[in-house]
Amino acid sequence: MKKVLVTGGSSGIGLAICNLLSNEGYEVIGTARNPERHSALSFSLVKLDVTSEESILNASKEIINKWGKVDILINNAGIGFMGPVAYAKSEHIKKAWETNVFGLMRVTQEFLPLLYKSNKGRIINIGSIGGKMGLPFRGWYSAAKGSIEILGESLAMELKPMGIEVCTLLPGDVRTEIAHSRLEPTIDELKEYKESYIKMDEILQDEMSKAMTPETVASTIAKLLRRKRLPLKYSVGSFLHKLTPIIKNLTPQRFFQWLVLRHYK
Numbered sequence: 729m730k731k732v733l734v735t736g737g738s739s740g741i742g743l744a745i746c747n748l749l750s751n752e753g754y755e756v757i758g759t760a761r762n763p764e765r766h767s768a769l770s771f772s773l774v775k776l777d778v779t780s781e782e783s784i785l786n787a788s789k790e791i792i793n794k795w796g797k798v799d800i801l802i803n804n805a806g807i808g809f810m811g812p813v814a815y816a817k818s819e820h821i822k823k824a825w826e827t828n829v830f831g832l833m834r835v836t837q838e839f840l841p842l843l844y845k846s847n848k849g850r851i852i853n854i855g856s857i858g859g860k861m862g863l864p865f866r867g868w869y870s871a872a873k874g875s876i877e878i879l880g881e882s883l884a885m886e887l888k889p890m891g892i893e894v895c896t897l898l899p900g901d902v903r904t905e906i907a908h909s910r911l912e913p914t915i916d917e918l919k920e921y922k923e924s925y926i927k928m929d930e931i932l933q934d935e936m937s938k939a940m941t942p943e944t945v946a947s948t949i950a951k952l953l954r955r956k957r958l959p960l961k962y963s964v965g966s967f968l969h970k971l972t973p974i975i976k977n978l979t980p981q982r983f984f985q986w987l988v989l990r991h992y993k
């Protein structure tokens with residue numbers, strides 16, 4: 729039975745992945761910062777805060793003792809972050825990057841020895857189509873997601889000799905609770921951006937209400953895992969979301985920025 733470790737298995741995309749993969753016969757080890765708050769799950773939940781070195785080490789000890797190895801690591805834990813680039817607070821920038829980039833890579837480093845024990849180790853990092861472009865008021869989030877995509881490219885080449893595959897999954901909007909824990913400035917801190925930020929937030933909320941479900945992302949992952957080889961990158965989302973990075977690459981840069989600004993007007 730393949731052993732899958734999924735960070736952030738307590739809600740949204742991670743929970744959907746854990747549920748589906750455990751139904752499909754994988755041995756699923758999910759993680760959460762407060763596993764005691766989640767009960768009646770069909771999979772195990774281990775305590776792990778990706779921003780804490782100590783927590784990562786404790787989780788790895790527990791997983792080595794109980795499961796011995798990991799065949800698939802799905803780096804899903806992450807937080808949302810919105811606001812004008814110019815007014816982002818240092819503590820928000822640090823928290824978002826500690827979670828979405830440094831934590832993800834620290835977890836990967838720690839669990840590599842367990843993946844080496846598998847005869848076909850696989851890593852799937854949850855990036856975002858939003859990481860393909862600098863969107864207004866999502867610059868810091870987009871940059872973090874873009875970073876893990878680049879790091880994933882390097883990692884894939886470096887781990888090839890060890891037989892470990894690396895894939896970055898790039899979802900478009902997914903209907904989860906991510907906005908509830910999102911880091912963002914207060915209305916007063918928005919200053920001259922107040923009106924345009926509120927307008928964009930309304931558009932985003934509307935888009936989120938029509939977005940794909942986390943189960944769609946989970947079933948994409950299940951399909952990818954059935955493949956003989958993982959793709960380096962894979963996008964999942966609406967036709968428009970998947971098309972946007974292509975339009976960005978094919979059109980003049982000013983035109984693309986005009987299109988994005990027009991979309992959020």
Ligand SMILES: NC(=O)c1ccc[n+]([C@@H]2O[C@H](COP(=O)([O-])OP(=O)(O)OC[C@H]3O[C@@H](n4cnc5c(N)ncnc54)[C@H](OP(=O)(O)O)[C@@H]3O)[C@@H](O)[C@H]2O)c1
Binds near residue numbers: 805902
């Ligand atoms: N929703 C979208 O539209 C969308 C689109 C593209 C990509 N993504 C990415 O998909 C991933 C999952 O997002 P989601 O929408 O499912 O959000 P979510 O419902 O808010 O779930 C986030 C998960 O991450 C965990 N988490 C947060 N901070 C953590 C930390 N410091 N250490 C360990 N775990 C932590 C949470 O667990 P606990 O709070 O229980 O610890 C939770 O299980 C994220 O990486 C996100 O950036 C989301």
